[in-house]
Amino acid sequence: MSHIRILADHIANQIAAGEVVERPASVIKELVENSLDANAAFVDIEVRQSGGFLRVTDDGDGMGSDDVLLCIERHATSKIRDEKQLSALSTLGFRGEALPSIASVSWMVILSRQQDQELGTRAEIRHGVLRSVHQDGCPRGTTVEVRHLFGNVPARRKFLKSVRTEMYHVEEVVRNLALAHQHVGFTLKIEGRTVLNLLPDTDVELRVREIFQYQGPLLPIPPQPADAESTMAVEGYLLLPETAPAGRAQLRLLVNGRPVQDGMLRHAVNEGLQGFLMKGYRPAGVLLLTIAPDQVDVNVHPAKREVRFRQANVVHGMVAGQVRRAMNDYQQQLRTSLFSRPGPSSDQEAVERSESINILLPSFSQLTTAEPGTAPCLAVSPPQARVEHQTSETAAQETVQISSEPTGSYGGLTLIGQLFSLYLLCEKDGRFIVIDQHAAHERLLYGKLLQEFLAARVPQQSLLFPVTIELTPVQAETLEEHVDEVAALGVAVEHFGGTTWLVKAVPALTSHIEPQGLLREILDALRGPMRQEDGRPVPPAIDELLASMACKAAIKAGNRLQPVEMLKLLAQMEEGTIFSHCPHGRPVLKTFTAQEVERWFHRHGG
Template identity: 65%
Template structure:
C-alpha cells in the first residue's frame, strides 16, 4: 500500500495558511492588498481584541459578483494573472490566489460584496474552510470581509501570538506602510471602537509621510524628474536629514512598485548615498518609493512577499546611491545660499563681508587700551598643512576707556557674504547672525569637513601633499601590519606616507601627509595599516574605497582645529570664507552636524519674550 497520499483540500489550506497567515497583521495585509488591487479609494479597518476577536476590512473597490465570491474561496483562483508569461511582470500586489482560502481555513469568515453593475450583493459565510451559507444581500459597492476566531481551530498556533500590544503594533505598521505606498487612498483604522489611525484620501507624498511619521523636521526630497530617469527607474520619497537619524533601522520604509518590502540592498544604497553625513551606527529614516519596470523585479520569492529580487541589482544600487547623494548635494547648495547669500539689510557686530562695524557697550563695561594683536591664520589651513606667516594686518587697538562706545577690531576685508560674526563661545563654537537667525558653528567639525574635502580630492588626484621628516622615525610593526605594508605599499604611499623596510618587522618613516605632520608618525602608520588590512574594492559608483575614506576622515579629524582652541577674529573669518566656497560643509565626515540655526522667535522664547 502506498505511503504517499494527496492531502485534503482543508489540510492543504491550513499548511498554506502557515506561510501566509503568521499573525493578525498578516490577515490585514492580505485583505488590504486585495482592496488596493480592486482600485479602492477608501479602506476602513476594524480590529477588536488585537485581532483575535474581529478583523474587518471594508473598501469601495470594484466588488465581486456571486460567482467570483465563490471562486475566491478556491485555492489558486485569481483575477490578477492568467498565463505563465504574466508571472515575470507582476504589477498587482496579489497574484497567487492563496490568501482568502488560507485565511478562511483558520477562521470564521464572512464575505459581503457587490459590483457597480448589480443592485444586490452576495454574502458568504465560511467556518474553518467549510462554506456554510451563501445568499444575496443588500450592500454598498465594494467588498467587506470579516474574520473572527482566528486560529480557533489551531490552538497550538494561537499560543505563538505575542502580547496584545505587540500584535496591534504589527497591525498598525501594515496600515502605515500601505498608507505610504498609496497616498491617494484614504485609510482608517478602528481599534476596539476608537479611531487609532486615519489618513485622508488624495494626499501628496510629503503630506502622507508627515502624517505617518508625525515629522515636523525638515525633510530631504528624493523626487527625480522624468528626464532624469535611468533604465526605466524612478525614485521619490522623503528622508529625515542625517542629524535626525537614529540607531534603529525600523524607521526607513522601502516601497518598490507600491509594495512595502524589506531589502538590505536598498537600505545599504541609501546609507552609502548619505556617506559623510550619517553618523556611524545610525540609520536613515523616512520613506523611499522606487518604481521599476515589473519585468525587472521578482516578487515571487517570499511566501509573504516581504522580500523581492532585482534582475539588475547593481544598477538599482548605483541608481539609488546617485540619487540620494544628488539630493544631499542639492540640500548643501540650499544651505549655502541660506547662510551666505548677501543680506538685505545691515547687521551689528562683525560683518563677515565688511571691514568695520560698531557695537554698543554699556558705560559700565569699559575696555582697556591694548597693543595691537598679531593675527595668525587657521592652523593647517595652507595647502601643505604647515604654519604660515600672518597675512592680515594687525587688529586695531580698542578705544580709550572714557568712551562709552567701543570700536570692534576690524577683521580683514572680504570673507563670506551674508553672515555677521559675533564671536567665539566656549572656545568651541562660532556665533554668527543672519537676518533673524542665530547661527552656531562647531569649529572643529567645520574645519574637519574642509580638510577631509582637501584630502579626498588629493587622493583622487594622486597628489596628497607630503612633508619630509627632518629626522626619520623607526617603527616596530606587528607581523600582520608588516604583511599589509608589503602587499599594499602603493595604497600607503597614496595616503601621503613614505615608509621603507628597515628589518624583518621594522620600518623607517621618511615622510608624512603634510596636513597631519604634527601627528605621531608611528601611530598614524599603524592606524593606516590596520585600516587597509582588508580588501579595497572600488565600486562603479565610488572613486574612493570605504577603508581609505575612513582613514582620510580620521586624518582630517586629527589635523582640524580642536575644541578649546581660541581663535582670532581673522581666523574665524577665514574659516567662514572657506565654508562658503566649499561644496559640502553641513556635516563633518563622521556625520556630526556642523551648523545649527535658531530663529529670533526661538531665542525670544528662551527668555519668555513674545513679540517683544
Template identity: 55%
Template sequence: MSRIRILSEHIANQIAAGEVVERPASVVKELLENSLDAGATRIAVQVEGGGTRLIRVMDNGAGMDEDDVLLSIERHATSKLRDESQLAAIATLGFRGEALPSIGSVSRLTILSRPRDRETGTRAEIRYGRLHAVHEDGCARGTIVEIRSLFGNVPARKKFLKSARTELYHIEEVIRNQALACVGAAFSLRVDSRSVIDLPAGGGVEQRVRDVFRCQDPLLPVDFTAGDEKNGLRLSGYLLQPEVSSSRTNRLRILVNGRPVRDRMIRHGVVEGLQGFLMKGQSPAGALFLQLAPAEVDVNVHPAKLEIRFRSSQEVHRFVVQAVAAAIKAYQEEVRSDIFSIPAPSPEQAAVPLFTAEARRPLPASSPPEAGSGPGEPVRRPGNMAVRRSAEPAASFRHDQAPFSAVKPPDSLADFTGLTLIGQFAKLYLLCEKDDRLIVIDQHAAHERIMYQRLRRDYLRRDIPGQNLMFPVSVELDPRQLETLKRYDADVALLGFAVEDFGESTRVIKAVPALVSHLDPAEMLAEILASLCSAPRDEPAAVVPPRIDHLLASMACKAAVKAGNRLAPAEMFELLRQMKDSELFSHCPHGRPVVKIFSKQDIEKWFHRL
C-alpha cells in the same frame, strides 16, 4: 498500495496559509492589497486582541457579486491575471489568488460585498476552510472582510505568536507602508475602540510621509532619474534629516513599483549615499519610491511578495547611491544659499582681495608641523610611488593674539559670507547672525568636514600631499602590523606615507601626510595599521573603499582646529569662507551636525515673549 498520496484541499490550504499568513499583520496586508486593487479610496481596519480575536477591513472599492464572492475563496482564483504574458508585468499588489482561501482555512472568515450595480450585497461565511453559509444581505457599496479566531484550529501556530502589543505594532507597520504606496486613499486603524491611525487622503506624498513618520521637521527630497531610459529607473521620495534619524533599521520604507518591500541592497545603497551624514549607529529614515520597468524586477519570488529580485542588482545599487548622493548635494546647496546668500558684489568690491595670501591658506592644525626638506622635493613611496611634498608650509593657529574686541576685521569680510559674526563661544562655537536668526557653528566639525572633502578629493586624484620628515622615525612593528603593512602598502602610500624597510621588523617613516605632519608619526602609523587590520571587506561598488574613507575621516579629525582653540576674527572669517566654498559642509564626516539655526521666534518663545 502506494505510500504517496495527494493532499486534500483543506490540508493544502493550511500549508499555503503557513506561507502567506505568518501572523495577524500578514492577514491585514493581504486584505489591504485586495482593497487597493479594487480601487478603494477609504479603508478602515478594526483589530481586537492583537488581531487573533478580530480583524475587520472595510473599503469602498468595486465590490463583488455572489459569483465572485464564491470564486474569491477558491485557490488560484484571481481577477488580476488573464494569461501568462501578464505575469512578467504585474501592476497589481496581489495576483496569486491564495490570500482568502489561505486565511479562511485557519479562521472564521466572513465576506460581505456589494458592487455598484446591485441593490443588495452577498454574505459568505467560511469556518476553517469550509463554506458555512451564503445569502443576500444589505450593505454599502464595497467589501467588508471579517476574520475571527485566527489560528483557532491550529493552536501550535498561535503559540508562536508574540504579545498582542507586538502583533499590533506589525499591523501598524503594514498599514503605514500601504498608506505610502497609495497616498490617494484614506487609511484608519481602530484598536479595541481606540483610534490609533488616521491618515486622510489628498495631501500628496510629502504630507503622507510627514503623517506616517509624525515629522514636522524639514524633509530631504529625493528625485533622480537615470540617464538611460531603457530601464525606466527613477528614485523619488523623502528622507528625514540625518539629525532626526534613529538607530532603528525599520525606519526606512522602500516601495518598488508601488509595492512595499524589504531589500537589503537598496537599504545599503541609501546608507552609502548618506556616507558621512549619519552618526555611528544611526540608520536612514524616510520613504523612497523606486520605479523601473516591470520586466526588470521579479515580484513573484516570495509568498508574501515582501522580497523581490532585480535583473541587474548592481546597476540598481549604483543608481540608488547616485540618487541619494545627488539629493544630499542639492540639500547642501539649499542650506548654503540660505545661510551664505549675499548680494552680488560690485566690480569695485570684487577687485579687492578679502584675504592676504597668508590668510587664504587652508586653516591649519593647532600646532605647527616640523620643518622638512626643500620645497617640492619628492619622497619615494613603496612601490616606486612618490609623495608630493607641499611646496608651501602650513601655517599654525596662534593662541596669543589680541582679544576679539581689539581686532576689527575689514568690513568686506562680513560682506563676503553674508553673515554677521558675533564672536566665539566656549572656544568651540562660532556665533553668527543673519535675517533675525542666530546661527551656531561647531568650529571643529566644520573644519573637519572641509579637511575631509579636501583629502577625499586628493585621494580620488591619487595626489594626497606628503611632508618630508627632517628626521626619519624608526618604528618596531609586531607580526600582525607587518602583515597588514605588506597587504595594504599601496593604500598606506596613497595616504601620503613613505615607509621603508630597515631590518626584519623595523620600518622607517620618511614622510607623512602634510595635513597631519604635526602629529607623532609612529602613533599615526600604528593607528592606521590597526584600522586597516580590523576594516570590513570592501563593497565592490564603493568609489572610496570603506577602510580608506574611515582613515580619511580620522586624518581630517586630527588635522582640524580643536575645541578649546581661541580663534582670531580673521581665522573665523576664513573658516566661514571655506565652509561657503566647500562642496559639503552641513555635517562632519562622522555624521555630527555642523550648523544649528535658531529663529528669533524660537528665542522669543523661550523667553515667553510670544
C-alpha cells in the same frame, strides 16, 4: 498499499495559512491589498477584541455572486491568466491563496456588491466550510470580517505576542500601504480609537508627514529625469541625517506599491548617505521604487515581503546616486541659506583691501598649496612659543592678513563670538546658528585630503631626522603590499632591514602627529576593505583613514580662535563642496529660529 496521500483541501489551506497568515497584521495586509487591487478610493480598517475581530471595508469594484464563492477556493484569482502575466505582475496579489487560507483558520463573512447590481452577496465561512450564501443590501465595494482567528489551531495562538505588539504590527502594515498609495484614503480604528485618518489624493510629502507625525525638514529625493530607455524611477523623502534615529531602522521601502524588506536597497540608501550618518544611526523615511514588472520577481516569499531584481547592481547604483544627488542639492540650498548676500560681500572687500596687520597664530598655519579655485585650509600646528620672525621652512606660525577695520560678519552671517572654545555663534535673518568648529574644519580638511589623494599630490613635510619604526611581521607585510598607497597618503618610507623601516616624511596636515603612530594607523586601515564600492571615489579603508587624518589635524575643542580665524573658517565653509556634516556623520551646525529661542524663555507671542 500506497503511503502517499493527497491532503484534504481544508488541511492544505491550514498549511498554506501557516505561511501567509502569521498574525492579525497578516490578515489586514492581505485584505487591504485585495481592496487596492479592486481600485478602491477609500479603505476602512477596524480592529477590536485585541485582534479577535478584524474588518476591512472598501469602495472598490466589488464582486458578483459567482466570484464571492470562487474567491475562497484555493488558487482562484482574477489577476493572472498565464505564465507571461506571472513575470509582469502589476497587482499586489496574484496567487489566490490569501482568502482561502484566512477562511480556513477563522470565521469569515464576505459582503460584496458591484456597481451595476441592486443587491450584493453575503457569504459566511467557518474554518474553510461555506455555511451560508444569500443576497443582501450593501454599498458598492467589499467588506470582509474575520473573527476567532486561529480558533481551530490554538497552537498558533500561543506564538502571538502581546496585544500591544500585535497592534503595532497592524499599524505598521497600514502605514506602509498608505505610503505606497497616496491616492487612496485610509482610516484605521483600534478598539474604537482612530489611529489613522488619511485623506485620498495627497502628495508623497504630505502622506509621509502624516504617517510619521513629523513637521521638521525633510530631504526630498525627486524623481529621476525622464529617460525613454529607463525601466525604473525612484523618489521619496528622508529625514535629514542629523535627525535620523539610532538603533532600529525606520526606512520604508516600496517597490511598485508593495512594501518590501530588501537589504540591497537599504545598503544603497546608506551608501548614498555615506559620510552624513553617524555610526549606529539608520536612515528614516520612505523610498518608492517604480520598476518595470519584468525586471523584478515578487514571487520569492510566501508573504511577498521580499523581491529579487534582475539587475540588482543597476538598481543599487541608481538608488545610491539619487540619494547622493539629493544630499548635494541640500548642500547647495544650505549654502545659499547661510551665505547669500544682498550685494557684494563687504567682508571679502575688507580682506582684499586689508592694510597688512600681522597677527601671530600659535595654533594655526595657512596652507599655501591649495589648488586654483579652492580655499586654503587652516591646519593645526603644535603649540609653540611666541617668536618674532619666520622662515619659509617654518610652518608652525604664519601671519594672517586682516583688515585694519575688522568686521564681525561674513556672507550675510553676523558673527557673535565663540562659546566654550568650541562653537561659533552666528545670526542671520532671525536665525541663531551654532557651528561646531572642529566638525566644520574636519569636513574641509577631509575634502582637501581626498582631492589631493586622488591627484596623488598630498603635500609632505620632510622630517629633520628620519624616524625608525619596528613593525610587526603582519604590519611589515602590509606595508610591502601597499607601499604605493602609503606614499600616495603623503608618508615617505624606506626599508631599513628586516621589519624595520624609516619614516622620512609625513603629510603636512598631520606633521604634528607622532610619525610611528600615524604609520601604524595607516597600516591597520590598509588591512581593511580595499574593494572599490559603487559611488565611492576611494575604497572604504582609505576613506576612513582620510577621515581619521582630517579629524586629528582639525581645530580642537578648546582652541580659542580670534575673530579673523572664525571668519576664515566661515569663508572656507562657503567654498567647500560639502560642509553640513563631518566625514564621520556628525552635524556641523544647528539652526534655531527666533520662535524656538523665544520658547526657551516661554516668550510665546511676545
